[in-house]
Amino acid sequence: LIFFFFSNYISLIFGVISKEKLHLKVETVYHLSVCLQQFQVVATANVNPVALEANVDCALATEKLDGTCCYVTVYKGQPYLWARLDRKPNKQAEKRFKKYQHSHRSCKGFTWNVEEDFKTVPETWIPAHRVKHHNGHPVPDEHGHIPGWVPVEKDNKQYCWHSSVVDYEVGVALVLRPSADDEDMLEIAAVPLSELMEQTLELIGTNVNGNPYVLGSKKQPVHCLVSHGSVKIRNPPPVDFQQLCSWFQESPEGRVEGIVWHCNDGTLIKVHRHHLGLRWPDGESCFGNKSVIIRVDGTAEYKNTKDLFTSFSTLNGHCFSRLQDIQFDP
Numbered sequence: 001l002i003f004f005f006f007s008n009y010i011s012l013i014f015g016v017i018s019k020e021k022l023h024l025k026v027e028t029v030y031h032l033s034v035c036l037q038q039f040q041v042v043a044t045a046n047v048n049p050v051a052l053e054a055n056v057d058c059a060l061a062t063e064k065l066d067g068t069c070c071y072v073t074v075y076k077g078q079p080y081l082w083a084r085l086d087r088k089p090n091k092q093a094e095k096r097f098k099k100y101q102h103s104h105r106s107c108k109g110f111t112w113n114v115e116e117d118f119k120t121v122p123e124t125w126i127p128a129h130r131v132k133h134h135n136g137h138p139v140p141d142e143h144g145h146i147p148g149w150v151p152v153e154k155d156n157k158q159y160c161w162h163s164s165v166v167d168y169e170v171g172v173a174l175v176l177r178p179s180a181d182d183e184d185m186l187e188i189a190a191v192p193l194s195e196l197m198e199q200t201l202e203l204i205g206t207n208v209n210g211n212p213y214v215l216g217s218k219k220q221p222v223h224c225l226v227s228h229g230s231v232k233i234r235n236p237p238p239v240d241f242q243q244l245c246s247w248f249q250e251s252p253e254g255r256v257e258g259i260v261w262h263c264n265d266g267t268l269i270k271v272h273r274h275h276l277g278l279r280w281p282d283g284e285s286c287f288g289n290k291s292v293i294i295r296v297d298g299t300a301e302y303k304n305t306k307d308l309f310t311s312f313s314t315l316n317g318h319c320f321s322r323l324q325d326i327q328f329d330p
Helices: 051-052 092-103 157-163 239-251 308-311
Strands: 060-064 066-074 080-086 148-151 172-178 186-192 200-205 223-227 256-264 268-273 292-296
Touching: 066 148, 080 157, 157 200, 172 308, 186 308
Parallel strands: 172 223, 186 292
Antiparallel strands: 060 256, 066 080, 066 200, 080 148, 172 186, 200 223, 256 268
């Protein structure tokens, strides 16, 4: 197991999340501890009992992708992409919270004043599903954050890369997913936002989290959305500490950020390479090396625009041997 204690210690691993909690960050899988001077991970071989109860050995193993979380739901009467935005405490409240954690080695018993202790967020902000409420106000999690979302609007430069993967006039999003013809191949398609309603997805690409999948370039940025749970891991390792370590280090399929197991009862369980003391990224990724076909047929819709949809529509039907090889004509 791995724990998250909050300032000096972190605990939790084989953390779990129920299917109703899909819009919150998935917990981890092995017990961790963190040094005051430097981050050090100590993992044991004990599997969380909740994972065993959920029959994790029979669960569907999917790739944990390294990007930023998004959500699709209604805004202004139509399906919209929403970006992750957590409400965080202001400096004074955060200082008080950390002092309490340090002295009590726990956050239990700490009292927040949500109206005064937290930074302001846009009026359009909504809390994530399963965030608890008290007296009409959302309750912070154990880290002192309130997970939530804001709609991605075209004129918001802060979310320009999110905005690049949606076209609200046409009602579509650029989605990267396993090909319907060959699960070993990926495809980039313009998918109706209505088909993505109430899903969480990962935005990946050139300007997200250091671009571990080497998508695009500074001159020609490439971004796309990947539905959570859509990329299956072929021949996943057993849920065993040593075998997981070996798989991450030695298997070509193990060149991933982590694994998310989807159990039959809806429980989600994850492990990250960092939980095992392994680096990420570490060389070329398995995902970035997959072949990809472009399926963005938008001649009529996009002919008068100069954006990512237009660029991909010029490549419609084109195959690339690796995801990282995608290039648009000069």
